[in-house]
Amino acid sequence: xxxxxxxxxxxxxxxxxxxxxxxxxxxxxxxxxxxxxxxxxxxxxxxxxxxxxxxxxxxxxxxxxxxxxxxxxxxxxxxxxxxxxxxxxxxxxxxxxx
Amino acid sequence: xxxxxxxxxxxxxxxxxxxxxxxxxxxxxxxxxxxxxxxxxxxxxxxxxxxxxxxxxxxxxxxxxxxxxxxxxxxxxxxxxxxxxxxxxxxxxxxxxxxxxxxxxxxxxxxxxxxxxxxxxxxxxxxxxxxxxxxxxxxxxxxxxxxx
Numbered sequence: 708x709x710x711x712x713x714x715x716x717x718x719x720x721x722x723x724x725x726x727x728x729x730x731x732x733x734x735x736x737x738x739x740x741x742x743x744x745x746x747x748x749x750x751x752x753x754x755x756x757x758x759x760x761x762x763x764x765x766x767x768x769x770x771x772x773x774x775x776x777x778x779x780x781x782x783x784x785x786x787x788x789x790x791x792x793x794x795x796x797x798x799x800x801x802x803x804x805x
Numbered sequence: 806x807x808x809x810x811x812x813x814x815x816x817x818x819x820x821x822x823x824x825x826x827x828x829x830x831x832x833x834x835x836x837x838x839x840x841x842x843x844x845x846x847x848x849x850x851x852x853x854x855x856x857x858x859x860x861x862x863x864x865x866x867x868x869x870x871x872x873x874x875x876x877x878x879x880x881x882x883x884x885x886x887x888x889x890x891x892x893x894x895x896x897x898x899x900x901x902x903x904x905x906x907x908x909x910x911x912x913x914x915x916x917x918x919x920x921x922x923x924x925x926x927x928x929x930x931x932x933x934x935x936x937x938x939x940x941x942x943x944x945x946x947x948x949x950x951x952x953x
Contacts, residue, residue: 716939719904726897736884745893763932764939766921768910778903784818785896791821793885 714764715775718755722748722782738793745790752783812837813847904943911936 725744732741756779759765765772816836820828830848834841918932925932 714935714939715907716904717942719900719907720943720945723897723900723904726893726900730890730893733885733890738885741885761925763921763925763927763935764907764911766916766924767918767932767936768907769913769916770907770910775903778899780822782896782899784822785892785899787821787825788818789889789892789896791817791827793889794827796886 713751713755713758714762715755715768715770716764718751721751725751726786742790742793745786748786749783749790752779752786755779809837809847813844908940908943911940 725748729741729744732738732744755762756776759772759776765775813833816833817828819836820826820832828836830841830844833839834844837844839847917929918936919929922929922932
């Protein structure tokens with residue numbers, strides 16, 4: 708695991724930053740860029756979960772790995788559901804306009 | 806009825822997580838023990854039929870179409886619904902709680918850096934560097950880069 712990119716605290720920090728930027732982008736009516744930020748959160752969580760075994764931060768903090776996996780998967784589900792719902796809403800808008 | 810809708814939502818989320826695309830009517834029916842007709846009624850009741858019909862159209866050309874490119878759907882300057890902001894904010898809160906838990910753990914650790922290095926087959930210096938860099942990263946994200 709690269710210490711600069713994919714320990715748990717960096718993952719959480721990056722995710723919070725991306726989600727905050729996503730809200731700002733939605734406010735600026737740049738939804739496509741906002742959705743990109745949401746997608747990158749999912750991608751980074753996926754990448755982290757692939758390498759969770761070798762994250763020293765988890766052991767240093769004496770945090771239960773299984774619990775972290777469940778919580779991250781829950782967050783991943785939240786974000787993918789938001790992306791999915793955004794798609795549904797857009798499909799509805801397109802259908803109404805058609 | 807709300808229990809059925811909750812179950813429907815769970816099934817949709819599970820399929821999306823598993824396959825990276827919205828579920829098909831047959832999949833929902835199978836997982837919920839309902840007929841396809843019942844599922845369609847359920848979706849209609851939730852006013853969620855639009856993506857099913859569009860997905861059906863896409864499946865007409867390809868039985869296993871890739872997940873829709875959501876980013877391209879939002880390429881024409883339409884502001885997303887405001888409830889999305891709230892849901893994203895809730896997700897940020899969940900992450901912040903996890904962050905606090907991990908940082909607390911780092912200051913009340915049960916093992917030494919040398920023990921952890923041995924478990925992971927890396928040096929104690931590397932373990933120490935990961936910890937310092939992670940805390941530095943968090944500090945930068947929370948307080949801004951000028952405080953690093």
